[in-house]
Amino acid sequence: MKLCFFGSSLVSSYWNGAATYYRGLLKALAELGHEITFYEPDAFERQAHRDMADPDWARVVVYPGTADGWKRALEDAARQADVLVKASNIGVFDAELDEALSDIRSPALRIYWDVDAPATLEEMAATPQHHLHRVIPRYDLVLTYGGGRPVIDGYRAVGARDCIPIYNALDPHTHFPVQPSQTFAADLGFLGNRMPDREARVDTFFLETATLLPDKAFVIAGSGWDDKAMPPNVRRIGHLGTGLHNTFFCSTLATLNINRASMARYGYSPPTRIFEAAGAGACLITDRWPGIEDFLEPDREVLVAASAAEVARHVADLTPARAEQLATRARHRILADHTYAHRARDVDRLLNGRLGKRETIGTTGKFGKIEAAE
Incomplete structure (x- = not known):
């Protein structure tokens, strides 16, 4: 089927954390025979910071x-289009596109795909006049890249016909073990852009940890950190x-994973970094959030921390042998259960069912049956 997808960017990850989610999932859907067209605006200098050529599996x-x-x-x-998708947080004319696509005269299945559902739901709750209150009920379906039951219930409460999480995952052809480089050598690394609803958690879980371990080396990569005050043992990459x-x-x-504040509150929202780092063979430490055990087993496949002191204790106690053991187990688990091939098969079944019947139905996936909205 022909899937037309409006998103922030497929070809640039510049200020665009959803890029690898789009790439992994849409590539896997193309491999199942779907025809993908990705529409993205020329905005935020993303085209000047491309890190990917137009792929052969999608028209950009x-x-x-x-x-x-x-x-x-x-x-x-x-x-x-057979399927029209509007992703959240494109960055320009979002409200206008949300409205227009939801109300367009077309036989296509219309999907709102939220790549930051916890934040969206909190924003809607705080803003009674938010345009999504009137728009969401007009979409045939809401898909999200995380959130579990709290997000499903939240979207149904604002009128969604149905809401189904399609979780982040690994593309093993993109993220895999490689030779290390002294450029990034450190005891603990963090990769993520500076975001308003994550910065305080970075302060706590990463920068405070660096202060507690002055004899350890830390490295931070991502946009926006240039003018941020940091301990002397933290190196910035940009x-x-x-x-x-x-x-x-x-x-x-x-490697440290730090969820954005809303994602940590809702839980069941593993960021792309969890799967990508594990796929590359990294030893993972993550902040604590509900549902982590559905994706990786704590203390066996991932280390979990609820404070800077706990992160510091993990780093201080970690040996290369222990790190390798954790990393190997995590990679095996991700490859077995959490690749984009797994996710694409779920989406393929869902789309075929919806287009075949054009009625609200449930779906059964790895995390149990999600009942249809009434």
Whole structure:
């Protein structure tokens, strides 16, 4: 089927944490025979910071970041689509696209795909006049890249016909073990952009840990950290293209995952970094959030911490042999249960069922049956 997807960017990860999610899932759907067209705006200098050429498994349409640009792109998509997708947080004309795609005259299945569902639901709860209150009920389906039962219930409460999480995963052809580099060598590494609802947690779980362990080396990569005050044992890398992510993950004794605040509150929202770092063979330490055990087993496949003191204790106690043991188990688990091939098969069954019946149905996946909305 023809799937037309409006998202932030497929070809650039610059200020675009969802890039590898889009790539992994849409590539896997293309391998199942779906025809993918990805529409992205020319905005935020992403085209100047491409880290991927147009892939052979998708047609990429870069439209001007203007009112006329998105309207022409949507007209193009509506003429051909079997499935029309509007992702959250494109960054320009989001509200306009949300409205227009939800109400477009087309036989296509219309999907709102939220790549930051906990934050979206909290924003809607705080803003009674938010446009999504009237828009969400018009979509045929809401998909999210995490959130579990709290997100499902939250979206149904605001009128979604149905909500189904499609979790992040690993593309083993993109993230895999490589040789380490002294450029990124450290005892603990963190890769993530500076975001308002994550910065305080980075302060706690990463920078406070560095203060507690002055004899250990720390490295932080991602955009926005240049003017952030940091302990002297923290080295900044700046924006890191996806082509260097494997090397980054393989060069530190351990990699730290830090969820954004809303994702930690809702739980069941493993970021892409969890799967990508494990796929590259990294030893993972993560902040604590509900549902981690559904993806990786604590103390056997991942180390879990509820405070800087606990992160510091993990780092202080970690030996290369223990780190390798944890990393190997995590990679095996991810490859067995959490690749984008797994996720794409779930989406493929879902789309075929919806297009075949055009009625609200449930789906059965790895995390149990999700009942249809009434």
